Amino acid sequence: MRFIKQTKLFFREGNSDKTYEIDLCEVGPGQYVVNFRYGKRGSALKEGSKTVNPVDLPAATAIYDALEKEKRSKGYAAEQDAGPVAEFVAPDTSQVTDPVQVAILKRLEYALKRNSRFKTEWKTSRVIWKAGELRLKEAAPFITKLIERESAMQRYSSLWALGRCGSESDTGTLKAYAENSTYPYYQRQIAVHALILLLPEAARKEYIAQFEKGLDPEIQNVIKNGNRADLLTEINQRVKVLVQPAYPVLEELYVVSIINPMVREVLLKFITELPFKRNYFQHVRHLFKQAELRDDHELVALLGARFEWEEDNKSDPYARNSSRAYTKTTRAYLRRRVLRRVKQMGKRNDMQYVRLATALLLQYDAAKHNKPEYSTSTYVWNTNSRSYAYVTTGFPKNAGAVFLHYILQGNNKALTLNTSKTIWYITPAPEGTTQAPAPEQSRKGENLLQKVASLFRGRKHADVQPAVSAEQVIKTTSETESEVPFLHLWRQLPQAFIQLLIKGSMEEVHDFALHQLLQHPDYNTLRERMDGNVIRALLGNPFRLPQEYGLQLAREKFNINAPDLSIIQALLNGISEEARQQGMEWAEARPDICLADVGFIQELLFSKHKDVRDFAVKLLPKATLSEEQTKKLIINTIAFLSSFPDLGQETNDILTEGTRILEQFFGAALIQLDFNLIEQLLQAASPATQAFAARLLLLKKQQFKLDHINDSLLLRLLENSYQPVRAAGVDILSAISDEELVKRQGLLLYSCTAPYTDVRNAIRPLIKRIAEREASLAVWLVNELVPLLMRKETSEGLHEDLALVLSNELVSHLQDIDQATALRLLYSNYRPAQAFGVLVLDKYIPAEGLTIKQVIAAGNHELQAVREWCWRFFNQHVARIKYERDAAVALLDATWEDTRNFAAEYFRTQFQAEDWSPESLVAIADSVNPLVQAFGRELLTRFFREEDGTVYLMKLSQHPGVTMQLFATNYLENYAKDNLAYMKDLEHYFRSVLSRVNKARVAKERIFNFLEKESVKTAEAAEYIGSIIADISATVAIGDKARCISIMRNIHQAYPDVLLPVRFSEIPMKHF
């Protein structure tokens, strides 16, 4: 049996003095028991066990925690919690003189004694909270006793208050609460924070480190790696993507963030964007309370500003009866709460007021808070005059920004905050007077702005003392009258004004800060202390006032004779062009000092402003650096570059330009660089650095051969997503000697198929060089590249580039491509491959190898170049076409009009009468295309030879088209006459024409005529024709029917034996 955990609790009150011990023991692997002992202290304890059978660790812990909670709720406390548990001794309260604090202590004392002598009801939990707010150290002993007295609320308040007014001796109690899983999560978290506040420095760090180990291992990993983006995505995954009822990870990270600024930064960023929705909002609440406990003004202000800015979550269907949603009332409450906290801090003369107010002011952003002033009008019933009065209410700019107006002009009589503390409106004039003139404060603000501006304009020369004007202002506006609440607190912390100027992002805030700063009694000493860093920060703020003030400050402080380099650097780094211009002016005036500083040069090189970098190019020739300094500069730059993270295209371009300037001026020194350093740079995160390293390698070319550079390094360069790196890679590749390159076939092949088009194109001259030198390698390349043309391209534009390199640089090495491959290229799915196929066909494939059918298929190709090749083929091989005319006429049936036109023209001009055979002519006429048919008929008529007539008739008659059938009737009379056998072969033709529905009238007539004539010639013919006509006679078309009957009558008259479906009767005649 082995102890895992043990708690000894004691209780002492009145006559009672007892103890309660709880053990959590391991009895075997995975088997735990919870035992307890209790009894009078010092006597033999009674034993018991909560577990009949051993249970697993979580279950045992739960039992253990529950038991401890139960006992604590009965008033037991651990000895180590607050020293030896003795009879409660009231703390010494004689030092407390503040009546409020005295009253609080009194209340607590009575609460402990469970009797009240107060007329007014004040809940103990609230008293405790108040004690915490006031950090009333003397209250802590009472609070430790009162934790478990009443409700959960009281426990929560006590834990909260202990964190603020407790001492190190209370850590045990807090720890017990923090670790006991039976208490609600929010109470435990509050206990954790309270505990952290009370622990001494080292213990706190250890505790938080321990706490961090309880986090999810993956999050721990990300935190350990220290990558902000990774952590943010990880939290996003865990919180935004994953849907869960609760996200304790947020609160846990907040604990970790106490000692880890990176986590804090990420967490605050995340909380800024976390929607106030169900399941999130409970944590927002908790975090808010925890931040209040810790006096974490940044978080309080952040959330406060969000409460002020963001509408309540109306879309939550359960919002009405859930405390977990961001409802209208919740929002209103939280807004009031932040405001009240600010106010009370001020009233208590707490310096935290300035800090919280600053944090709140920094939350305002001109881009977001830009609601103009406006006014509303309404009719109000006036009971005195018994009439409606037309009342106009004016609202100032950003009227809803409650904190902003409160902090900047809370004492301004012209503004009033409405009762629900949500909006400021312009105080109406007292009754009887006319409507107050338009909001004075805004005009006043304007005046002030003008004043400040004129101040600057007037102070071009540093001789005007601001203190004078400041004093004057103070004289006119005495402190009591100031519209800024708690100005005296502000005055004690003038750094806040500078902070506001630097970080603020709203005109009003800057205005306030600058105004107050200039008026500050100690402005001159403050000014003295502002150095280059402050100026730099001021110039980094994109707003007008900080910029102007920063520039002004720089001009005041700068002495051209004893120049302060940091000021010039600050100016050069500024956002406004004017500031940079000034900086350059000064730098140009004193190049001796500026260029002597290596750091200055480095900053100049990698400035994010183009004009500054251009200036560097102008300035650097003046530099006369010693060898030592140059070396230092290069070493510094390399250190800077190799640790630079990859921040995207823009930054990379800046770095590239900087490094290029460096190369331009310090090339000689760069050549001396060690290979190891270059290697190190090549490993850097930023692609610009890698490109720089690659170029450094190139510089080395003058000294060494680059042949030993291995493939993997080159591949890395060529595959880089940043163009300059790839360009450098190509340059290195080109610098490698030809002998070496010939050995590295794979590398060449790869560079032809590299994923970026610029690499593929840049490599072409190299390929050309190599191909001229080493033909076998070129052939090998061709054989490798051609199949790639027919495969799906791995990167965009690959096919096109491959086709280019194949048809230009490698064009004289295509002899290995065989006919089948050429045809495959021609019919592949990709345009560049098809175009290349034409080239191959044209140059390398002998015409004899191709069948006419293949050539004709090319004439149907959708790429015009291929069709044109087909036409060329026809034109070049007339003799062969004539020989294979039967197959060649198929070109007339091409799907493309241009090919058809070409074919028609071709056969019309190239073929003479002797070149045609009846078969090929009929083959043309056999086409389904009416135009080709017509062409066929034209040729037939032109080249008709008498002796072929019967052949034509027989062949044409089988055409299914109406027009061709009609055309065939022309031959009928001449070639079918008197030839019964031949006529029998034409039976399908006769039947087919005669049974054309509603068509071919002329053809029908001709056939009827022909048959009529033939039918009476011989008995066999009569029988044959009779059978056809007999079938046709069943038609309903009256004309045809009559025709059939008349033919049948003729047959009947000539050959009465022929069986016909008609009965002939004599026309009855009247006999007289």
Add this chain to the structure above:
Amino acid sequence: MLFNYRYSGQTEVYSNATSAGISFAPDTHREPTFFNGKLRKKLAFREAISALHDVVVSDLRFKPKDKTAYKEWAAQQESVWLAEAMGHYDAAAAENQMKALKDELNNIYQEKEKVMSPYYKARRAYFDYLYQKDRDAWFVLDPVISVHPDEIFFECFSQDESAYGKLSANYNVFKEVNEFQCGTTNIDYSANLYNEFQKIRDYKETTFSVDPGGFSVQTTQEEMFREVKIDLPDSWVRGFLQVSSAMTLPAASFDLHPMDVYNFCSWLRRFKEKNGPRSIRFLLEPGKPVRAIFEPWNKEIVCARSIYTGPQRREIRIWGRRRMLILERLIPVAKKFTVHLTGSGLPSFYVADLGDMQFTLGLSGWTANDWSRAGQFDLMAPRAEVSDMTKELVYNELKQTWMGKAEEIAAKTGQPLPSVLAALGIYTQAGKVIYDLHTGYYRLRELSREPLPLDQLRFSNPKEASATRLVTDGKITFSAQEVPGVGTQVTGEITVARRPYHPVIVIDGDERMSTAHCDCYDYQTNKLYKGPCEHMLALRMAYEKQKANSNA
């Protein structure tokens, strides 16, 4: 329903001045089926396969005129007209203003034209290209080809889901038949094949093959196999199965002289009806010529050479008669046409006897299968219960012999004839067996590689299924009444879950449900926009059932 095919190469028809060849590329996913031979009866085959092509591309559905261009123009013009109409108030000023605005508008139009014209041009070019390149994508299902010990047959179904074509050719059509493997497969089919078929001639030696190898390679392609995925609407498959299942129904049969078909076609070509009824009414009287009455003109065509030999007088109306024009090409080559009419508004079949070939044209009851016909017939209803053992026996028997008459199968398997017939009926509905109207054989033909989901196919929607249930429950009472000029009005009462519904439907002269209403929730919310409600369908089914009973 998704069908996946993989063809090796493409179906090719090759012809030059002296020879021709037809090579069908079969689906290589299916069990190998091949056939090689040379055509003997080339012209007849040409005409027949052309008729089959007409079935494949046939689409007689009503296509409304495309008025988008006009509407666009009208929308532009409207503002101009409006301005003109308003302009009458203050002539001079309004005129000036209008002129200015018109000019401006014209400028804008011109500008728009300028800006958009490359786009329109490119779009046009693209669609033209698509039309050229992918004309085959306009077809639905590639035809099915089956090689059997005695014949080879093609089957296809039209795009408008209403016409079925089957061309069967026995081996007399071929000479030099090489080895063949019986089976069924889909063949690759494309539009320009039709053009090549037209080049078949008597004097050209014509090879015919169903062969994955195809001709010796002429133009090589990068991908040897073409994967084709066709997403067929369920209604299409249902239609196909319904028509082939209808072949097994008892029918009134008679022969028509080719010229009778010519006369029908001629009449249809010459006249176009503007309003209904668009039916042919066949009057069949034993021993008398068949008479066909073309409505609405009531033109009677007497088929003097075609005598009806059936036992009793019948009068059968069929709709969708323009589909008969498919038979036009067969008139000169056909010896006779055998017509099988299964009943008014039910599928009809026309078997053209081409000597050694038979062309069967099956037409569904109507060209359009819209809701107004819904609920009339259930050709996919199981007709009898059969045990699984019988089904398996019958199927195995067919697998061995490929074909057989019902009696023969019954004799061989030792099962009673009615259950064999029922089993065959079930297989026909499932697309596994086809009934050959010409010979009376049942033939094994697996329409698809995977079995078709029959439960999914039987009803076109759930309402039809529940209507069928209502009819079988038999809680329908109704009365029918002829309303002159409107049609037959059927009013009914259907009790469902102790709540009575009162559907009323009107059936017009074309057997269409022209108007209907009901007091159910479905009707009240959707009216007829989503088709008739289940009560209307049930009412119609009950009515049709009673009509059929009283006719019989």
